Amino acid sequence: xxxxxxxxxxxxxxxxxxxxxxxxxxxxxxxxxxxxxxxxxxxxxxxxxxxxxxxxxxxxxxxxxxx
Amino acid sequence: xxxxxxxxxxxxxxxxxxxxxxxxxxxxxxxxxxxxxxxxxxxxxxxxxxxxxxxxxxxxxxxxxxxxxxxxxxxxxxxxxxxxxxxxxxxxxxxxxxxxxxxxxxxxxxxxxxxxxxxxxxxxxxxxxxxxxxxxxxxxxxxxxxxxxxxxxxxxxxxxxxxxxxxxxxxxxxxxxxxxxxxxxxxxxxxxxxxxxxxxxxxxxxxxxxxxxxxxxxxxxxxxxxxxxxxxxxxxxxxxxxxxxxxxxxxxxxxxxxxxxxxxxxxxxxxxxxxxxxxxxxxxxxxxxxxxxxxxxxxxxxxxxxxxxxxxxxxxxxxxxxxxxxxxxxxxxxxxxxxxxxxxxxxxxxxxxxxxxxxxxxxxxxxxxxxx
Numbered sequence: 001x002x003x004x005x006x007x008x009x010x011x012x013x014x015x016x017x018x019x020x021x022x023x024x025x026x027x028x029x030x031x032x033x034x035x036x037x038x039x040x041x042x043x044x045x046x047x048x049x050x051x052x053x054x055x056x057x058x059x060x061x062x063x064x065x066x067x
Numbered sequence: 068x069x070x071x072x073x074x075x076x077x078x079x080x081x082x083x084x085x086x087x088x089x090x091x092x093x094x095x096x097x098x099x100x101x102x103x104x105x106x107x108x109x110x111x112x113x114x115x116x117x118x119x120x121x122x123x124x125x126x127x128x129x130x131x132x133x134x135x136x137x138x139x140x141x142x143x144x145x146x147x148x149x150x151x152x153x154x155x156x157x158x159x160x161x162x163x164x165x166x167x168x169x170x171x172x173x174x175x176x177x178x179x180x181x182x183x184x185x186x187x188x189x190x191x192x193x194x195x196x197x198x199x200x201x202x203x204x205x206x207x208x209x210x211x212x213x214x215x216x217x218x219x220x221x222x223x224x225x226x227x228x229x230x231x232x233x234x235x236x237x238x239x240x241x242x243x244x245x246x247x248x249x250x251x252x253x254x255x256x257x258x259x260x261x262x263x264x265x266x267x268x269x270x271x272x273x274x275x276x277x278x279x280x281x282x283x284x285x286x287x288x289x290x291x292x293x294x295x296x297x298x299x300x301x302x303x304x305x306x307x308x309x310x311x312x313x314x315x316x317x318x319x320x321x322x323x324x325x326x327x328x329x330x331x332x333x334x335x336x337x338x339x340x341x342x343x344x345x346x347x348x349x350x351x352x353x354x355x356x357x358x359x360x361x362x363x364x365x366x367x368x369x370x371x372x373x374x375x376x377x378x379x380x381x382x383x384x385x386x387x388x389x390x391x392x393x394x395x396x397x398x399x400x401x402x403x404x405x406x407x408x409x410x411x412x413x414x415x416x417x418x419x420x421x422x423x424x425x426x427x428x429x430x431x432x433x434x435x436x437x438x439x
Contacts, residue, residue, distance in 0.1 A: 036195025044176050044189050050168030067187075067197045 016049035024053075036066045070097070074439030077415065081427045086415035087434070092264040092408040098362035105341050105436050106131045107225040110232050112343035112356045113137065115219045115370045116145045117252035123166040123181060127158070131359050133225060135212060136160050140181035147212040147223050152177055153185065159209075170209075183209035218243075219250050219372065220343055220354050239302040239339055245326050246347050250372040255387040259367040261398055263405035265359040266433065268367060269338045271401050272355075273425035275305040282396055296424045301432070302337045303425035310334035310348055313389070315382050320350035323374045338425075340432050350374065351386065355394075363405060369394065 001009075003022055010018040020042045027038035039061055046054035061067045073088045090097040105111075111131075118126050119139040126137040127150050136150040136159065150159050152172040159172055159179070169178040169186055178187035185207045192199040213224040215232035217240065222232060229235060240247075261268065271277065275294035279286040293309045310332055312319050323330075326349055334348040344355040351373050358366040371387060407413060418427045 033193075033195045037190070040189045040195055040197055044171065044178060044187060047169045047178050047187055048167070048171040054168065061197065066195055 016045045017051060019045040020049070020051055020053055024057075036061065036064055039064075040066065071439060073415065074434040074437055077430050077434040078439055081418050081424060082420045084427055084430070085417060086426075087266070087430050088415050089408045089411070089413055091433075092267065092405060093362055095362060098264075098359075101433070101437065102131045102359070104438075105433060106359065107133070109229050109341065109436070110215065110222045110224050110235055111341055112339070112354075113147065113214075113221045113223045114356060114368070115252065115256075115354060116216050116221055117219055117254075117370065119145060121165065124163075125160050125166050125170070126163045127160045129358070129360075130223065130225065134158055135223070136209075137221060138166070138181060142182075145214070145216060145221060146181075146183065147214045147221065148183055148209040149212060151210070153207040153209070154188075179209050183211055185209075218246075218345060218352070218354060219252060219370070220339075220345075220356065222343075235301060236339065238300040239337060242297075242299065242302075242337075243335070243347055245330070246323060246352065248323055248325075248374070250352060251374070251376040251378075253371050253373055253378060253383050253387075255383060256368065256370045257387070257391055258369070259394060259398065261365050261367060261401055262363060263365055263401040264362055264408075265342055265357045265365040266429075267401040267404050268357050268365055268397075269340075269342070269344070269429055270426045271397055271404075272336065272344045273303045273305065273338050273429055274423055275307075276419060276422035277400065281400055282393060285393065296422075297335065297337060298424055298428040301340050303340075303428040303432075304335060304337035305425065306333055306335040308333055312348075312350055313382060313386050315379075315385065318379055318382060320378055320382060320386075321374050322349045338429065340429065353390065367394065 007022050010022060023038045023042035027035045039057055043054060043057035043061060046057055058067055070088065070090065076085050077087055113130055114128060114137050119137055122139050122141050122143055124139045128135050128137055134150040136148045138146050140146055152159055154175055154177050157172050157174040159170055166181055169180060171178045176189050177185065180186050185204045188204060189197055191197060191202060213227050215222045217236060275291060279291050288311050289307045289309050293307050295306050297304045297306060330349045336346045338344050342357040346353045351371060353369060353371045356368040358368060360366060
């Protein structure tokens with residue numbers, strides 16, 4: 001299954017942990033706004049889920065001047 | 068003007084007064100005005116704290132037409148918020164659930180802490196940019212509704228303008244001061260959906276006059292002459308001098324701690340104005356939240372409480388069924404009175420000066436709240 005399909009499936013299932021993982025993976029090898037976009041997506045779902053990755057994601061976005 | 072004149076008649080001494088006019092039970096505009104003045108403008112019952120037992124538990128509710136969110140925050144404090152996002156007014160939580168981290172709006176994913184603080188605004192400054200200098204997040208937390216818990220009931224004052232809860236409810240709280248002790252919700256709550264205006268449930272609950280006719284089972288041991296009326300500031304109801312404890316195979320519920328002798332046989336039933344009905348006995352208590360659903364429908368949410376957390380399950384089942392039976396016996400009465408309010412010649416009715424004092428007291432209170 002492609003990552004796009006996995007993302008849609010995770011959205012449909014409300015599987016926030018998987019969404020965090022997939023959006024993090026989507027941010028790999030990107031930079032600038034595109035990277036910040038996917039990291040933001042991952043951060044929000046981590047925040048909602050109480051996933052400890054929320055703190056590190058916020059810190060990364062903060063270093064990028066995005067929060 | 069016509070209604071104002073009628074409300075002045077409601078406020079006359081009981082021997083001369085008539086009850087609230089039909090419009091107060093049937094007319095959408097009168098319902099809206101009454102909701103604003105009586106339910107939103109004072110302290111009204113919303114739910115019970117036991118409905119959100121764990122941190123993060125969130126329960127969306129409709130409070131007389133207003134979407135609210137009952138929530139136990141991360142630190143264990145019960146809070147009530149208006150259940151809307153500060154961005155586009157989207158409903159935040161649609162089903163009861165546990166908030167694990169933040170409350171995320173399902174529309175654009177603005178996120179709030181369980182204390183109501185706005186903690187994230189994704190892409191608000193453009194893709195991947197999560198702040199915007201023109202938006203001050205500190206001003207955009209959830210709109211918290213003033214709330215106070217008494218006897219596990221979560222009371223709310225939606226317009227935020229009522230005097231402090233303890234001041235308003237002091238007379239009832241003083242009356243039942245002996246029962247200010249831990250209450251344990253037994254999880255056996257139930258709801259009756261009734262085709263009547265919420266006030267009729269209060270009116271019927273207040274008085275004992277109907278007991279021998281509507282509750283003949285109760286009357287076999289708790290006769291009309293064993294009851295007394297209660298009329299106080301912000302409350303009304305009745306008491307009995309002959310409460311008989313449930314006994315099964317020699318077992319009884321344990322008593323609340325340290326009650327005075329009065330409560331060996333007495334029990335009391337108060338309507339806490341406007342929309343909460345409560346009962347206390349030596350060995351259990353209950354609270355009924357009346358949730359208005361338009362002028363002609365009401366949900367009665369019944370919650371039972373005991374002095375200890377681990378009461379005998381069979382006895383608790385039996386006790387719940389006893390009360391359910393009693394409250395169901397009242398349904399035909401309140402629904403019948405509702406239908407009667409469609410008779411144009413009905414003028415609100417007259418009261419028995421001897422027996423209907425608590426009901427008249429409630430009507431007088433409503434009329435006063437409406438400015439009469």
